Structure formats: C-alpha cells, structure tokens
Amino acid sequence: MEAENLANKLKSLVQYKNKSHTELLEIAKEKLALKDKADDLDINLLFKDKKERKAASELLDKYLKTYEIETVSDKNMLKQLIFLEIINIRLQNILNDQKEAATTEVVNLKVLDAVHKNIQEINNIKNNMGIAGQKEKEDIYKTIQLLKRKFKLWRENNNGSRWFTCSHCGQMTLLKIRTDAWEAQKHPFFKDRVLANKHLMKMYKDKKISQKDVALVLDCSEDYIDWMIKRVKF
Numbered sequence: 001m002e003a004e005n006l007a008n009k010l011k012s013l014v015q016y017k018n019k020s021h022t023e024l025l026e027i028a029k030e031k032l033a034l035k036d037k038a039d040d041l042d043i044n045l046l047f048k049d050k051k052e053r054k055a056a057s058e059l060l061d062k063y064l065k066t067y068e069i070e071t072v073s074d075k076n077m078l079k080q081l082i083f084l085e086i087i088n089i090r091l092q093n094i095l096n097d098q099k100e101a102a103t104t105e106v107v108n109l110k111v112l113d114a115v116h117k118n119i120q121e122i123n124n125i126k127n128n129m130g131i132a133g134q135k136e137k138e139d140i141y142k143t144i145q146l147l148k149r150k151f152k153l154w155r156e157n158n159n160g161s162r163w164f165t166c167s168h169c170g171q172m173t174l175l176k177i178r179t180d181a182w183e184a185q186k187h188p189f190f191k192d193r194v195l196a197n198k199h200l201m202k203m204y205k206d207k208k209i210s211q212k213d214v215a216l217v218l219d220c221s222e223d224y225i226d227w228m229i230k231r232v233k234f
Contacts, residue, residue: 003028004221020193021227022172025220041075046083055089056082067131070149074129081125084118091115191232195220201229 006028010016016024043060047053059082069075094111130146166173172190189197195218203209204225215222 022193022195043082052086056086077125077129084122088118194232196228196232
C-alpha cells in the first residue's frame with residue numbers, strides 16, 4: 001500500500017521521530033491526498049522558472065491544507081490566484097533589483113502601479129473564493145453559505161463514524177452514529193494506539209485466515225502484520 005510505504009519513509013525523518021506508526025500512517029494518507037489534489041491542478045504548467053515552480057507548489061500546498069477546494073470554479077480561481085501571487089513576487093524583485101542598481105532612491109512608478117493592481121486582483125479572487133482575511137459586511141452571508149457547502153462536503157466524505165484519542169488513557173475511541181446522539185465505544189481496530197484487532201490476530205495465529213486476509217481487513221500491507229506481532233501483546 002502506498003500510504004504504508006510512505007509512512008515507513010517518514011519515520012526516518014527527525015520531525016516524525018516521536019510519532020507512532022498509526023499517526024505516521026494518517027500523516028502519509030493526508031500527504032498522498034494533497035498530492036492527488038496538487039497533481040489534478042498541475043500548477044507547474046504555469047511557470048518555466050524552477051524557483052517560481054517551487055514557490056507555486058508551496059503556495060498550492062498551503063491553500064490545499066487550509067481550504068476545501070470543492071468546485072471546478074474554485075480550482076480555476078486557485079490557479080489564477082497562485083499565478084498572480086508569483087507575478088507579485090516577480091514584480092517586487094524587479095523593484096528591488098532596480099533600487100540596488102540605481103544611484104538615487106527613484107522608484108519605477110509603472111512597476112509600482114502594476115504591483116498595486118496585481119494585489120487588488122489577488123484580493124478580488126480571495127474574496128470570490130471566500131478566503132480573504134477581511135470581509136465586507138455584504139459578503140458575510142456569502143461567506144457563511146460557502147462554509148456550509150464546504151462543511152457539507154467534509155461531512156459527506158467522513159460520515160458513519162468519527163474517532164479521537166482519549167485525553168485520560170490515550171486509547172483510541174470510536175464515535176458511532178445513533179439516531180439521537182453520538183455513542184462512544186472502544187475502537188475495535190486499535191490495540192493501545194496501534195492498528196490491530198485481538199480476535200483477528202487469534203484467527204491468524206490459529207491459521208484460520210492468512211496474512212493477506214488480515215492485511216485486507218486492516219487495510220494495510222502484509223509486512224505491517226509482522227511488525228505488529230513483534231510490538232503488540234495480544
């Protein structure tokens with residue numbers, strides 16, 4: 001599984017040294033999901049310069065992590081937004097280079113005017129997407145409706161159950177939907193904080209099912225089963 005392979009690579013990085021395998025797996029899944037979204041937008045086609053491509057990719061990751069880009073219109077506006085932000089950096093570099101080369105403090109007014117117009121267009125796109133830092137009063141209703149649509153999209157992609165880590169014992173807890181409320185119960189596929197299931201492993205040890213069966217149920221690689229057996233007591 002791609003997420004499993006990426007999780008194994010992440011554990012060798014310093015910033016993830018204190019993360020459990022389960023946490024690394026979740027981080028890996030998030031990174032792969034972002035990569036799929038980024039590949040779909042293919043922002044690199046907008047720029048030839050390598051530095052600008054790198055800056056554009058970093059901006060794209062930031063926006064994808066922060067906002068739900070849900071429609072084709074949102075995707076197109078996001079590409080245009082990132083393009084203009086890179087253009088703004090390019091214009092600012094022109095001003096800085098001219099200032100260093102000049103013998104006086106004279107500013108190129110044409111370039112400065114282009115910067116102001118570019119910033120205005122950036123703000124317009126952000127307002128249209130509902131991601132501007134400051135919103136006018138007449139935009140409040142539009143912003144609320146946008147948030148509702150984005151929450152609806154998240155809810156549709158995450159329905160059926162939710163999970164969290166208990167702040168007291170650190171155990172994984174599953175929240176199951178009931179007709180009138182949420183019902184909390186011990187997560188059936190975690191032993192402590194490791195992806196596992198006691199009865200499933202008993203069946204495997206009794207040779208009633210294969211290693212592949214266990215991997216399919218837990219949605220992980222077969223190599224993970226050996227790793228889990230060495231570290232988890234059943």
